[in-house]
Amino acid sequence: MSNKFLDLAVLLQSYNEALASRQIADSDEDLERLAELLEYMAAADSQDNTVFPFPYNRLKYLSKSSVYVTGFGFTRDFTPQEYRVLAGLQRLGVNLNVGVQADAYPTTPQAIEAGPEAFLIGRRTLAHLKQRFPESETRKIEPELSRLQAAIAALTADTSSQSPANQTEAPENYGLSFIQLPGKEAEVDYVAGEIRRLTQTAGYRFKDIAIALCDSHTQLPLLRTAARRYDLALFFDETRSLAGTSLLRYLLGLLDLPLRNWARDPVMTVLRSGLTPLTPTTIDLLENDLLARGLFRRDRLFSKRVLAEPQSDDPAAQRIHHAVTTVFEPIRTFTEKLHKAGTTAECCNLIRSFFNEQGIAARIENEAEQLRACGEDDAALLLVSAHSVLGNVLEQLETITGNLPISLTDLRDTLRSGLSNANVTLIPSALDQVVVGDWRRVSQLSCQVVFVLGACQDMFPSKGSPEGLLKDLDRQFLSNQLSVSLPSIARDHVFADTAYLHQLLTRPKHLLYIGTSGGEPAEIVQQLKAAFPGNVIIEADGAVDFSDPRLNSRAAAWHSLLRLTGLNQNLTPSTAAAWRALARRLSVCTGNGNFNPLDQSLLPSGVDFGSGALLAFASAGYATPATPSGAAAAGGEISAEILTGIYSDTPALSVSQLEKYAACPFSHFAAYILKLRERSEYAPQHTDTGRILHGVAELALTDLTARLTTAGNDPEAVKAALAEFCAQDVTQLTKSLMVEVIERESMEALNDAGIKADVGRRLQLISADSLQAIMGQLQPEGFLPQEVEWKFGPNQPDKFALELADGQELQLRGVVDRVDVRHQNEQAEFKVIDYKSGDVKVNFETLYYGLALQLPAYLAAYVASHPGIKPAEAAYFHFDRPMLKDSGALLEPAALEKKLANAFKLRGLVLDPVVLQLLLEHTCEKLAGFARTLFAGCFSVAPVRVRSAKPACAYCKFSAVCGFNRRDFIDLRTLSQISGADGESGKKALSCILLNKAAANDQVSNESGSTSTEGSNNDGTTDTNT
Template sequence: MIYGKGGSGKSHEIYRQIQQRMALYPDRDFIILVPEQYTFRSEQKVLKELGQRSVFRVSVLSFNTLVKKILSTVGGSAHDLISDNGKIMLMTKVLGEVKDDMSVFKGVAGKAGFVAMAKNLVDEIRRFDLDPESLRSVAKTTEDKELKQKLQDILLIHDRYDQEVHRDHIDATDEIHFALDRIEGAGFLKNSEVYLDEFNDFSVMQLKFITALLHKARRVVLTLTLPPAEGSSDVFQITRDTERKLLRAAEDAGVSLEKPLELSGEPPARFRENPELAHLESEYFHYPSRSFGGPVRSLTLYKAQNSYDEVERVAKDIRRRIREDESLRYRDLAILCRNIDSYENIVTTVFREYDIPVFLDKRRDMDNSPLVQYLLAFILIAAEGYTYEALFRMLKTGLSPVATEDIDLLENYILAHGIKGGNFQKEWVYPYPQMKDELGKSYLAQVNASRTQIVDFYSPWVEKIRQAGSARETTRLLFTHLEEDGILDRYIALVDRTGSLEIQKEREEVQKGLVKVMDDLVTVLGDEPLTLEVYAEVMKQAMQNQKIALIPLTLDQVILGDVARVKSDSIHGLYILGVNDGVFPRAIAEEGIITDRDIRKLKEAGLEVFLDSKTRAVYEQFMVYTAFTIPKGFLAISYVGADLEGKSLRPSLVVGRVKKLFPALVEEVAVNPLDHRHAGLEEVEGKTATFNQLIQEMRRNYQGDPVQGLWGEAFRWFQEDPAFSARLKIAKDGLNYTNTALNLSRASVKALYGDQLYLSVSRLERFTACPFAYYVEYGLKAKDRKIHEITPPDVGQLMHTVIDQFTEDLKGMEGPLTSLDRKAIRQSVDELVDRAIAETNTIYKSSARYQHMGEKVKRILHRSVETLTNQIAKGSFVPMFNELAFEKDGKLLPPLSVEIPETGEDALLMGRIDRVDVMELDGRSYIRIIDYKSSAKNMSMKDVFYGLQLQLLVYLEVILRNWESILAHEAAPGAILYFKMDNPLIQGSVGMTDEEIELEVLKNLKLKGMLLKDARVIRSMDKDMDGYSLIIPARFNKEGEVVSSANRPDKNREMILTEEEFGILRGYVMESIGQILKELFEGNIAITPYKDQDKIPCTYCTYRSICQFDTKIAENHYRSIKALPIEELWNRMKGGEAHGQSVDE
């Protein structure tokens, strides 16, 4: 046994002993046994330390390769070994067969990830050499119902899986058993010394194998990271347990134990020239600990803004160190992180900019490859038909024969019409969405040509695959398709176009991996009949499980990996990224099929198996220790203050501990790059990175900030470089970019909008919100992609239609409205909804989800119609018109003509008023305008002033202007109100009576808007009004005056208006519209959205990618809506200040 701390020289001692004993015993061979991931680097070290001659006597093996060597020597290797992928395939099949017989895992057996969890659990049972009968005994005797059911499910899975595996195959554990049975015949071991290095723990099967080696080999040497027992920390509990098991195995084997070698020199050999790292190793897990007294040079701590900043800092530091130390090579440096998936793309991108070679030391997923995605999607098409998801997942890989433009046109068409797989065989006749005339016909013909191309190309293969009948034949057909139809050739050409050697190597590995998966599928499932659905699931699980491994393209590269994969013998400097809470060390979540509670119960029953979360947490702490003892030159620790979305993140406890151990350590904190006023030579690192910094310096110079002269030299250098000169020109032009839209010419306005302007009020409000958005929507007529779905406007339109028809039906009703009971109203609503759906929107019937949505609409309308019926019944205002149109060739009302100031032109406003109620009083008609909304809306005097809320006042203007032509007598404003169509959820309704709930509903659905300050008119809207109203936003104060519901002076002035004030508002709105029309007529398309506190129209605007509005550009700013006192608003409107001016921000 060789004991020692991390960095004490245990591996070096092994090589020293081998070299010495090679000379002493020329007839002996030597085996170095290491974990699988270390074999390549250990072979390199053998050559370096022992010379080329050593290759004839020294072998570097892992447990797997040693087992295979034994079996190949003595026989037994002819068995068909199932691969890891084969296990996944069989487990997928087994779970599909037994899931209905399970109790605990029945609901999750088909979920993503469970297949791998179940396979790993069975593997663990075999690695622990656990007899299933002992689990069966616990299942029978335990009184814990949950554990009993869980063990029964596990045994059901295990037994069926074990039966399937051993029908034609063996697994790795079986191989170890075979090797153990035959190890006596392995003559090469009898004359070999075996050295086990870099292990921290062993499985039960590995311990049995080591015991056999103790019997067979001449000598067995093991290294363990374990300091002298006195006072050593719990962090070494794993290796201490391993020592105990090894010594017991040696005792059971009856072999002699040489005197252990303890490498106890202080500090450990690796840190003798580095007091800071020596102190970190000795004190980090030692309590009480001592603080480091001197200056800190070999340890750094950095708080980054985010992971991009963190990686860029590392790149700059690597470049600096390589430049300053001529003996240092990239291969001497490594980067570790516990969440490597979060960093790999960032590191490869940033390091490419800094011209730093980096090797990602991890097995990579291959299921994201275009080739794998193509194959998986094609299998789904064979299984399910031409579904949208499978078809376009396949087409968009770029490996199909369909052209990219044709794919886009096809996708638009299918989305617009909701075409399912079964509709692919017949010619499509629906018009192409949002296209008319000849262009629409041309697109439709093109789409049908693409449909025919797809059917002709794929359907013959689909039919053959559906009739294949076995996994072997299905796999053969799939590979034949890939090969004969040029799919593989397209994939190779697609990758070759990147020009990247690394991506080409990855492509080669993907192809090998694909062939391996297909071979495994044939080997494992062979002639077994499988449904295509099962085959598709098996293939998907296998592709997700299959990993690819790349070897370094050059030896001189920075290594990026996990702490468990990086060897420590050649690393000079180490960067540990992401030292954040829950990341390093990794937070241990109790997850998996077997929980800590289950492990505790099994232990009570005498079964010490599986690792609980406490043990795994100790292992994580050991990983921290291992990481800290890897480098011999320097250690750089960094963490991020926020994630890439800006969410704050906490540092790991490691950071606080390191600070306590090193009081003189200065934590560096990231500074915003835009705050670097004098970037100098230190920022010149790598072409792309320097170019990016140059752009920042150009921006500072453009803004008038001082920059160093070297950036002028850099500018001239990049100007002469053909690879950067074009990009530099674009960047220079970009600095002068203003992102402003110049006014259109009069001719362009007429070409876009016509000689005669026809507009709706909502379009005017859209223009006021942002002229450029109006231009894109109504001038350029840009449209969102049409999708066959129910949208909020569709729902709103349906509810409008039903309410309009219901209120129209009320006109012909005999008797008072109070005679309508709830049942009759709901029955009428249901009939109207069903009729409207049948006539206008059959999508509601296309799926269970949309049918549920239709039922939800009915419930909203039940409540809404009941409420508005009650509102009408409680007052004297009578609905006279529903959906009253004022438009060109209107039956009752013409469009509203508005003169455009200073142009001699006019515009015609058109629209449709949801409901017009009338009440006759003293020979006058009082008008109440009702507008239905599907979301909450109220009138705002501020929005009226700034031209953002014009609709109801324009409707009132139209009615009052034309009333005499309708009823031949005078009309006056009564109210302009919004009604929200809703079925409100009443908070705290538990325990309330039905009457109390109904009262709260009426409060929630109260009409909102502006009312005439006339007590008789107010009472005509709510005859039962006593103090306050449940119908309108008004009440009577103590003096009997009409006031707003809130009874605040500002709200009273805003919501309760005299007839004169209604007149002022109408006049102001018409003047505002004139000014808005003038701007529109003059071609204003400015990118100037308004801003009202936090409210901006950009939030839900679909044209943001077109306008590119960015407040960082000097010319881009919001029009700030300034809040003004209500009296000032009235004074300005009385004074004729049309179309309130916003403030540029």
């Protein structure tokens, strides 16, 4: 403990020396200096003909004045400094009046501790005042209490006494209500609705009502939302921090720009502060423009290309140029001057000058007016206060360290600390407002109605505040050593809270509402419930209550009507009529959506509306909502007319589009009909990686196909051409091909020095290793590249069409990365190879269910265009740079090459030719089936999955749009696993199913009068939803 005191003494000594060296006084010593001044004046005034020098002569009037001191003796006693001030005022001849909250004047030390705890601190203070001022007069002031105040005061002041409600008469309602609803949000909504009811029908004004919060952290956001919904005028009585004001964000953003090389965060912080001349819409578009062109960096933002006059047909370039010249260029000049400034005073003057040049004061006033127009009066006052506080902080910074040098980082940190820790207290911006605040602050108000929210255990009252550097034991030790009375924070906190509780609960004159939703009621609440059995308890019983004050919000009223429809419960004629009248009032409600409770004259009588609110709507003349024109009745469907307008009479789709539709119809709808896109960003994306790798392979193998074409059918020439191609330096070849691909695909981002050193280098290494593996897989007598980037579709020489219902034709389109051909025994056969930058493997379940359509569809498309060539195989090639596991043994180069070749091995179907042909037919059936469902307008949110593969939802970008529950994908429709008769592997199972399906189809076609069971897949499987 002695070490703690020693450390504290050293810190205080250093602090005092630092203040003295700068000729600055500590504000904590203000009372001490005031006491010394009053004692000096009192001593001088006792001498005859004393003339006080300036400025003390200006305080001469105090000797003939009356001073009233209130607020003490409630939660704490006077400090020694404050007692000195009181004594100095008395000696000066001031008519001193001190108010203390106490139940009685204690004549003995035992009487101080004997009374109610709510007045313990007041009795102590009163006794100490009498000791220091024995000649003083004590006068007790009895407050005028209402029935509610008197009843609660009798309980809270002395919990052992009997409340009036515990007498033999029938329980009486004193205006006390308890709210016990399912959660805090429901409690806040109820209170907001009740306030509307009180102000509309009970004659109260907003200023007569106060809301005491026991958990401000969670309740304040809910109240702000409810205030807008119920059109309440609220004033939040709290100490406000300047940390979130737009001015602080603007200033810190300015200083962060040069420190973070004009990165996106500080740039957008400055723009979105609202203190620039740009409009919010322009800023939104500008952010997209800067992201797409990668200009979030100083050298890029102020490059010659950006500063040059933009083309008239490029609105994005025009927006960027306007922002740079009008906003960013002055900021760059300002920050460069700041960086060169020598002292703190120069920096402060530069900030003032820049703010004056930019008209920040006028912009703050304009921003404040916009906030007031939106009903955010408190935020407007806080913004204006922040501007005033900034001026004070700059002045203090100049005074303390004006001649000292300061770095830009230190200047930013100092201003951030000074402004973030500056708190302001606002006054109500209007006379008629509901005061909202912490329950201790509200206890000081005089009002007629009080709502106490969140009066649960551990929150009402809350746990004690931190004790600080010196704990209670330290204070007690120091008190004993110095023979000085020091307060105990932990002990006094309990007595202070008791006093606050008494004052809060006795504040309302007419009505007191106590909410305990979402927790166990506090002890004092339980005592009140037991002492006042005539109170009103507001609980949720699950039934729709027409008298619920929450119906004072239009949104809540509509919700209740819809909920009533869902319950489909029987309504009495009068209740149904009331709901019908509510519907009528809602239908004509205008303005902000709030309205007075139902006028009884509007309620028709003697009409039975049967069960359900929809019947009531119909009886009132309001039809249920009709289906919009052009839309189908079922959810997630679009009419054929709309789809025809989108796809035309002869639709064309890619294989990947139908594959996406098979995984989830809505995903196809969002991607290809709504055309939802993530905004473009200047950075290499995963798709860019694929384009680079595909491009390198395409250019290299295009060169090989040209060589092979020149070689013709001569085996030796083919062998020589292949050997010459594979003998190239792969590293140099890859570098040159990447340059060509980047230029062709307009991917200049990869030429950036930083990106090139990171992503560019990685792509080059992957391309080189993959190209080396491709070369190793080519054999003169085997499959050799015949087509690279082979295209088929409506506008291509090669076409692939499927016939749908009613003679409609679907044109499929696609691009096959590579088609290899082999001539053997006078028979040509081919295989298609699809390049993948991701780790994709053949999954026979997804092949069967149509979730992986590309490989077999590409085979079918090539067969349709080249009927003389036989399909042999389809495979994936994975671009990679594999890392081999270290087995601990040194491997020969040949063994290493074998392992690497194995890592790049093609991942093919490897099916029997007959089964492969059946798979092509099965895939075409799937393509046609998906297309028919698509053109029927079905785009519901219905993703599917197979257990052996990740679902499409795992990679979908539209989850925020569809709202599907992705948690563990528990709601996905899971397709049944395919299995063979003897439980073979996936490939054998697929072969068995396709062969069985073909045999069943042959049998059906051969049997006359045969019928098929509706819903059967003819393959021994069914789709199940698990």
